[in-house]
Amino acid sequence: MTPTARQVWELLQGQPAGDYSFVYLQQKVKSAYRGIRELLRFGLVESYLEPPRLTRPKLQKAVTLTGTIDQELTTRQREILEVLRRQGGELWQNELLQICNASSSILKTLAQKGYIVVEEREVLRTEQGPTLVGDAAKSLTAAQASALETIQTLDGFAQVLLHGVTGSGKTEVYLQAIAPLLNQGKSALVLVPEIGLTPQLTDRFRARFGNKVSVYHSALSDGERYDTWRQMLTGEPQVVIGTRSAVFAPLPNLGLIILDEEHDSSFKQDSPIPTYHARTVALWRAELENCPLVLGSATPSLETWVSVGSRGAGEQGSRGAGGEFVTPHSSLPTPNSSLLTPNSSLLTPNSSLSTQHGLNAPLPLTALSTQHSFRTHYLSLPERINSRPLPPVEIVDMRQELQQGNRSIFSRSLQTALQELQERKQQGILFIHRRGHSTFVSCRSCGYVLECPHCDVSLAYHHTEEKAPELLRCHYCNYARSHPKFCPDCSSPYLKFFGSGTQRVTQELARQFPDLKFIRFDSDTTRNKGSHRTLLTQFANGEAHLLVGTQMLTKGLDLPQVTLVGVVAADGLLNLSDYRASERAFQTLTQVAGRAGRGEDPGRVIVQTYTTEHQVIAAVRSHDYQSFSQAELEQRQALNYPPYGRLILLRLSSLDPIQVQNTAQVIATALSTEEEFEILGPAPASILRVANRYRWQILIKFAPDALPRLPDWEEVRSLCPSSVSLTIDVDPLNIM
Known part of the structure; x- marks a missing residue:
């Protein structure tokens, strides 16, 4: 045997049952698949698929009072029945035993005498949120009222772009559009790009609609997902809020589909297959259900802008909040001309999960040939609620900061703003596009960069806690190793961290502003279930001056107390080898800038960059989506890139x-x-x-x-x- 096969063989022999999962063997033995293939060839082992453990309903014992309290009972038995009576005659068994400090044997005796009935009942496992005070519908601005009227008058399938600046009240339009549908016995589906966005949005929906709101996303446990899915099947009018996979939610009698932050790339799944965009699937489903699809964003994707928004924007002056247009459907994929044909199944008997080549998506075979049309509407919310102004954006040239002797990652302008934030007891947001401490580690003597042995990328430094071992991690395959004391190439001790991530920003904050409290909000700090809600609640309760985080901060968070937004390094978004880099940079910077000034106090945005002349920076400075989209679309059209190809x-x-x-x-x-x-x-x-x-x-x-x-x-x-x-x-x- 090869050494790899021998290692696998010894592991299997040491296991009492004689088997391990393929995943476990891969974790224990490097290139385990080669050893397994060799052992299978020799006939020394066999491979089999274990059926999954199916999720079942959760059952819990309930105690129900059935008889009157009799004097023949013991004092202890009467006490238990009296507690049960005061609680309405019904309690969960474990709750009753805890209140009465009793054992289950006494309940068994009472059940035998016919005073109570103990039976198992199903308990729904749904995501639990905090207890909320009921929320009434708010008064609308003229633009909101006009947009709501248009949405409510739609009868049948239509596509709507709700283009509202940050803080213009798009969510309130969603809520008031959904309310009459529930009264008509219909349901609504609300899709959001990130799990981190669901707690705040869910709380607002539950305050308005109570227990009619369900949540569906990948962070739910198997039991919660199972019970939520079955609850949808009941056919009762409800609102489901979820990420992209919720587009397949089995909601009967669907009356409205909403994609909030429709521009976000999180709606596209590219791994694992099948690859799909939730926006496209939502359009198909809206047509099948014959209901409107509302796409909401302050920075619409250029595909949506060309198909809906650009036509509406030109007509806005004469049509108020927007207009109606008829669009030929032949340019859009539809359910009737699916890219996935019946003869090209995604899951075939030969596509075993254990094969090394993996599953393969079919090639699209059917040309799009539908001839019917559908209505598109452009609705604009050009102003914030209560006519609050958009925050002014200050662009800081970090080249000049360096020339003037400032070597800090914070410009002098941002340092002053942070100091004032602390003095005025206000709150702010610091945005950095990377997590971790530093983006790479390099030797200052020979220039050697520490790279992942499994990927062609540098290892990023992650700081765990004070005096803990310094850890280097790959953001692609999750490989990790300790930070070496000497350069692996020249043995020099002069290894330096380069680049900035959220951890380094917080370290610099702690050093320069020791009295400034902060919360780090990125994928490293929100891994645990409920951590998104916990961190945002802490910040909303004023337990920190600053929220420091990545793109998760840009997606729909409504924090009225935030007056300052600082972008530490905008250049990391601008210089990417992707034709969509400028569009994504503009969307991200505009969205994060929009977190400021949503409350009574005016907001302020400081963007630090080394390329102040970039067209994206100029457009962000003036909150000018129109000029940016026009310039970007001209470049796309010249090269036949989407949406022109x-x-x-x-x-x-x-x-x-x-x-x-x-x-x-x-x-x-x-x-x-x-x-x-x-x-x-x-x-x-x-x-x-x-x-x-x-x-x-x-x-x-x-x-x-x-x-x-x-x-x-x-x-x-x-x-x-x-x-x-x-x-x-x-x-x-x-x-x-």
């Missing part, structure tokens, strides 16, 4: 770098015989190796009006060896 991305990966490169070349050659589309590549991915898998990609570019005729999916798959994984992503958002 469509893309299909073929991702190939393998443990063998030569084989995946050759396979990519073979597939590209086979596709190049067609003249209906343009082939870009094959080319290595921007990060060639991730988790020891080498990645290549082929980009297909074509006109937006119809899909080209592509080769049969089975034919393309036959060109791909079993050791090479092939994934097809239609309309990809991430091509890095």
Whole structure:
């Protein structure tokens, strides 16, 4: 045997039952799959699939009073029955035993005498929030009232873009649009991009609609997801709030679908397959359910802007809050012309979860040919509630800060603002686009950069706690190692941390402003269940002056007490090798700027950058979505990129770098015989190796009006060896 196979063999022999899960063996033995393959070839082991443990309803014993309290009973028995009577004649058994400090044997005796009945009843496992005071509908501005009237008058399928500046009251429009639907016995589906956004939004919906609101997202336990799903099936009018997977929620009699922050890339799933965009699926579902779809955002995606918003914006002056337009449906994918054809099943008997090449999505075969039209509406909320002004944005040139001797990560302007924040007992937000402490560690003697052994990326430094071992971690495969004392290449002790993450920002805050209390809000601090709600509640209760975090801060948080927003380093968003980089940077910076000045006190935004002349920075300074979108769309149109063209991305990966490169070349050659589309590549991915898998990609570019005729999916798959994984992503958002 090879050493790997021997290690696996010894592990299996040491286990009493003689078996381990494949995942466990992979954790214990490096490249365990090779050893397992060798042992299977020798016939020394066997592999089998264990059926999953099905989730079942949760049952709990309840005690019900059935007879009158008799004097023949003992004093202790009468006490228990009296407690039960005062509680309405019914209690959970464990609760009754705890109140009375009794044992279950005394309940058994009472049940035998016929005074009580003990029976098992189902307990619904749903996400529990705090007790909330009921909330009444708020008075609307003229723009809100006009938008609400338009939404409520819609009869049947329509697409609506609710384009409102940050703090303009889009959520209140959602709430008042949903209220009459519940009275009519209909349900509503509200999709949000991030789990972190659900606590605050859910609390507001529950304050208005009570127990008619359910939450559905990946952070729920299996039991909570199971019970929530079955509760949807009852057919009762309800509101479901969830992330992208909730678009498939089995809600009968659906009256309205809402995508809040519709521009957010979190609505797109690119791994695992099937790849889909919740916005596209929501459009399909709205058509199938014959109900309106409302897309809400302060910074709409350019695809939505072109299909709905740009037409409405031009008519806004004459139509008030917006207008109605009829759009040919032939440019949009529909359920009737699915990209996933019946003959191209996503899950086939040959696509075993244990195979190394993984599952493969089918190639889209059917051209789009629908001829019917649907209504689109552009609704604008151009002002904040109570006519509060948008916060002024101050752009700080960090090049000048350096020239003037300031080597801190905080500009002098931001330092002054933070000091005033503390003195005035106000609150603020600091945004940094990366988590962790530093983005890479480099030797100052030879320039060596510590990299992940499994990926072609540098290791980021994560600070855990004071005097704890310094930890380096890969953000792609989660590999971790301790920070070395000497350079692995030249043995120099001069290793330095470069770049900034949320941890370094908080360290600098603690050093420069020791009296300033802060809360770090990123994916490292919100891993545990309920941590999003806990941290936001602490901040809302005034337990900290600053909330320091990543993109999670930009997505719909409504914190009226925030008067200051600081962007520590805007350049990390601007300089990415992706044609969508400018759009994402503008959306992120505009959204985070919009967190300031939502309350009575005016807001202020400070953006630190080394490229003050960038078009995105100029547009963010003036909150000018119109000029940014116009300039960006001109560039997209010149290059035929979405929304003026469509893309299909073929991702190939393998443990063998030569084989995946050759396979990519073979597939590209086979596709190049067609003249209906343009082939870009094959080319290595921007990060060639991730988790020891080498990645290549082929980009297909074509006109937006119809899909080209592509080769049969089975034919393309036959060109791909079993050791090479092939994934097809239609309309990809991430091509890095």
